[in-house]
Amino acid sequence: MSEIEELQRRINAALDRIGSGLEAGTDAVADPAELAEVRQALEDEKLANEQLEERVKTLRDKRNALEEELEALREQNAQSLSRLDGELQSLRRANQQLRDNNVALREANAAGVGEAHLINKSMMAELESLRANHAADRAETSAILSELTAVLEGAETPDTPKSEDA
Numbered sequence: 265m266s267e268i269e270e271l272q273r274r275i276n277a278a279l280d281r282i283g284s285g286l287e288a289g290t291d292a293v294a295d296p297a298e299l300a301e302v303r304q305a306l307e308d309e310k311l312a313n314e315q316l317e318e319r320v321k322t323l324r325d326k327r328n329a330l331e332e333e334l335e336a337l338r339e340q341n342a343q344s345l346s347r348l349d350g351e352l353q354s355l356r357r358a359n360q361q362l363r364d365n366n367v368a369l370r371e372a373n374a375a376g377v378g379e380a381h382l383i384n385k386s387m388m389a390e391l392e393s394l395r396a397n398h399a400a401d402r403a404e405t406s407a408i409l410s411e412l413t414a415v416l417e418g419a420e421t422p423d424t425p426k427s428e429d430a
Contacts, residue, residue, distance in 0.1 A: 272316050355397055369382050
């Protein structure tokens with residue numbers, strides 16, 4: 265990109281010099297063939313400059329489109345990670361509750377007092393822990409799948425050469 269900008273700067277400077285030389289030297293140049301040659305060179309340089317400007321515009325547009333796509337992917341990844349973090353926090357809370365209930369249940373059994381509500385509470389906590397674990401696994405799988413999808417879509421760009429083994 266910097267090479268294109270440097271070439272564009274040099275072409276503009278050459279065009280300015282040619283233009284000022286034409287203005288100052290139209291009377292001094294007696295040979296019409298030489299004048300036509302200089303004018304043709306000026307037109308060629310203008311055309312080259314326009315082509316370079318178009319290439320720069322195309323490259324900038326392509327870069328902007330890629331930046332927008334990258335930003336959309338970042339947003340999608342941030343949402344996936346946020347969802348995964350929420351599921352993991354839920355899993356941690358459920359597991360802590362399960363541990364607390366199991367400690368209470370062990371203490372009650374050690375004291376010879378087997379209370380049914382503690383057993384029910386422990387079973388409910390264990391079920392909630394399993395649900396939270398399952399939800400965390402789903403969120404993690406979804407995050408991995410979205411990342412793999414993005415990688416595979418990036419690998420299938422139109423610029424990628426296809427093998428011609430078929």
